[in-house]
Amino acid sequence: MLDRRDFVQQVLTDRGALLVVSGLGAATFDVAAAGDHPLNFYLWGAMGGTAMTGLGLALARPDRRVAVLTGDGDMLMGIGSLATIGAVQPKNLGLVVLDNGHYGETGMQPSATRSGIDLVATALACRFKHARDVSRIEQAAEVRALLHAGEGPILVNARINAQEVPRVLPLRDGHAIKRRFIEALDAR
């Protein structure tokens, strides 16, 4: 089982031109802990919408790689978007699910993945080009390489331990997060 902070830190190391969308709650805090960046779009709500935000961005910028990092709860709520993304087949989109099998922000109630619901199999059934589970920190470099150069759509289900970690709170003003992202992307 992975330590979520170590794993996200290593996946986002030397991120280059990568565009990042993070899902509400712990995933947003993990991405912030790995280093604030203007090309991070942090979601603080809109549960279930993270993967689709990544799809809109990936379609708009086929010249760039887009990585979505989110939790199992958010991915389960937006599970239909795996079918939507699979139908579109965006080559430049990768989803990383930080799967601890629990709703961490609300008291660690078990999620459906805890009962064996398999997001990797779901993604493969939805015609994702790559979908795999990872559970060892040594695999972080492979995940990083996949996000930067693998053919999408990609889903990596990262088995993280359910340990709680300190919150690292990034920008919370949605207008500011959006404006900063658009300006940084325009400037490059």
Add this chain to the structure above:
Amino acid sequence: MHTPVRSDTAWPDAIYAQFRRVGIRQVGYVPDAGHSRLIKLCQADPDIADVVLTTEEEGVGLVAGATLGGQRAALLMQSSGVGNCINMFSLLRNCGFPCVALVTMRGEFGEFNPWQVPMGAITGEVLRLSGFLTYRVERAEDVDEIVGAGCDMAFDGDLQIAILLSQRLIGRKQWTR
């Protein structure tokens, strides 16, 4: 040059022409019979990515992502789909993402199916409470002007605009053939 379309059955062409005028590049939709002609026009356009959604709320994320990437996007849905989107609409309000939603109405004029009525009856209010400015179109000859004005308001002002296409405009659903 944009030429208004004024025929009674060609009003979807007027919407499509406005999409072209303002540079819509992504269109997300859950199909509705009332949108079938517009969906075909978007599918046939190589400059527009048409994305069929499993639920309308996915389209809200699509619009947000498109905007982050520098593109303009629009949503097509039936009135029943508006209810599916309510919490996701917070993404548009919180960040000021421009959005144009074309909503075909069910559950009103001559509706045969009472199951469409509860959501159809509150669609406009739900949109208003969710932060949208809403405009209603009853006549084919008004589509061009209202959709054009709505698109300009959305993209010039980062506003959320919904245009309700009335059931009378679309035509009563025919249940017998």
